[in-house]
Amino acid sequence: MPKKTLTDIDLHHKRVLVRVDFNVPLEEKDGKMVVTDLTRIQETLPTLRALLAQQAKIILCSHLGRPKGKPCPKQTLAPVVPVLSELLGLPVQFSSQTVGDEAKAKALALQPGEVLLLENTRFEAGEEANDPALSRALAELAEVFVNDAFGSAHRAHSSTAGVADHLPAVCGLLMQKELAYLHDELEAPQRPFVVILGGAKVSDKIGVIQRLLEKADTVIIGGGMAYTFRKLVEGITLGKSLYKPEWEPIAQAALDKARERGVKLLIPVDAMITDAFDFDAKKLGNTRYTAVGEGIPEGWEGVDIGPESVKLFSAAIAEARTVIWNGPMGVFEIPTAAKGTFDIAEAVAANGSAKTIIGGGDSVKAVKKAKLGDKMTFISTGGGASLELLEGKELPGVACLQEK
Ligand code: AMP
Numbered sequence: 001m002p003k004k005t006l007t008d009i010d011l012h013h014k015r016v017l018v019r020v021d022f023n024v025p026l027e028e029k030d031g032k033m034v035v036t037d038l039t040r041i042q043e044t045l046p047t048l049r050a051l052l053a054q055q056a057k058i059i060l061c062s063h064l065g066r067p068k069g070k071p072c073p074k075q076t077l078a079p080v081v082p083v084l085s086e087l088l089g090l091p092v093q094f095s096s097q098t099v100g101d102e103a104k105a106k107a108l109a110l111q112p113g114e115v116l117l118l119e120n121t122r123f124e125a126g127e128e129a130n131d132p133a134l135s136r137a138l139a140e141l142a143e144v145f146v147n148d149a150f151g152s153a154h155r156a157h158s159s160t161a162g163v164a165d166h167l168p169a170v171c172g173l174l175m176q177k178e179l180a181y182l183h184d185e186l187e188a189p190q191r192p193f194v195v196i197l198g199g200a201k202v203s204d205k206i207g208v209i210q211r212l213l214e215k216a217d218t219v220i221i222g223g224g225m226a227y228t229f230r231k232l233v234e235g236i237t238l239g240k241s242l243y244k245p246e247w248e249p250i251a252q253a254a255l256d257k258a259r260e261r262g263v264k265l266l267i268p269v270d271a272m273i274t275d276a277f278d279f280d281a282k283k284l285g286n287t288r289y290t291a292v293g294e295g296i297p298e299g300w301e302g303v304d305i306g307p308e309s310v311k312l313f314s315a316a317i318a319e320a321r322t323v324i325w326n327g328p329m330g331v332f333e334i335p336t337a338a339k340g341t342f343d344i345a346e347a348v349a350a351n352g353s354a355k356t357i358i359g360g361g362d363s364v365k366a367v368k369k370a371k372l373g374d375k376m377t378f379i380s381t382g383g384g385a386s387l388e389l390l391e392g393k394e395l396p397g398v399a400c401l402q403e404k
Helices: 039-043 046-054 081-088 099-110 131-138 173-188 202-212 226-234 244-259 307-319 337-351 362-369 384-390
Strands: 015-019 026-029 032-035 055-063 093-095 115-119 146-148 167-171 195-199 218-221 264-266 271-274 287-289 303-304 320-325 355-358
Touching: 039 046, 039 081, 046 055, 046 081, 046 173, 081 093, 081 115, 081 167, 093 099, 099 115, 099 202, 167 173, 173 320, 173 384, 195 202, 195 307, 202 218, 202 244, 202 320, 202 384, 218 307, 226 244, 226 303, 244 264, 264 307, 303 307, 303 337, 307 337, 320 337, 320 384, 337 355, 337 362, 355 362
Parallel strands: 015 055, 015 146, 055 115, 093 115, 146 167, 195 218, 195 320, 218 264, 320 355
Antiparallel strands: 026 032, 271 287, 271 303
């Protein structure tokens, strides 16, 4: 059932508690903490502007970092205040408490169109425990709850879920967009529907593989998890590439399901291999590409897909009308091993007739690094939350919102 959003509820002059994702990177400069990337703050502006258009009294809350239930000066949300104020063109007030007398007094004193930011929700021990007392204290500040923190929606915390037990609760505009692309769009995709999955571990992605095999026409598997599939299908040796025996039955189940459902499952046909790997120094030893059908020798490991795999995958991507991508094709953090991932990003960007959805985490980083972000239909802001949604799981921060 679709969830209620800002247009389904009366917000005029209401005190609205908005859970946002202001989990921004901070850096110390001249003894002061400053925000070094504004993306997450900018992402909340459509919701905040819609609320301001209703003359709502806006109370913002978010977590930042992992302060473990205690105040920690390096993880205060105070540095967000000047940034948000500048972006909105309005003064932004700050409460040095998340809940309590100061928060309450400031929330109750808000006038229509004013904005208050509460201190880091994770300074409260009750936040991650989803403590009903904290949920109630947050709810007492407001008359309506808006959840716009998609990236935290897979967690059942007080500020993401518990508070909705005590207030009418609806989606913000960012949350609504995430659900539209990562959920609704995939229920009835324009076909062919091509799913690209990469990343390190078969075990992390199996839920997504299994679910999307039920929806897709083609599933492309790259990254570290592809080697287990190559061993099963081609019987090649893997050297010291990423592989675990316990991944074999999982990969086999995916191969069987693809065959049963008539889904094309594409795996790499070549690889960039190296004889030395230093992730921290971002360096590889000797490298070369394997030929089609060639195994990976003892002591070497696969770190990227090769040019023949790029050709194979790009041809499928070019035919697609819907593409969803989660997970890099190789160790893209190391420039020498980033080509396969960037080539696939180019192939996705080049398909102007498909809806192209970048489903979170490292593929988002890769697309941004390749400067192709503005060529994609939608880029998710969630990591774990995107993955869980793609697996078909119900997210606590969404389940708690009112249905239309
Ligand atoms: P995930 O978080 O599961 O999407 O995995 C992303 C990580 O997988 C990135 O840090 C990549 O460096 C890593 N990765 C991708 N391909 C490989 C590979 N062939 N060998 C080792 N790690 C890989």
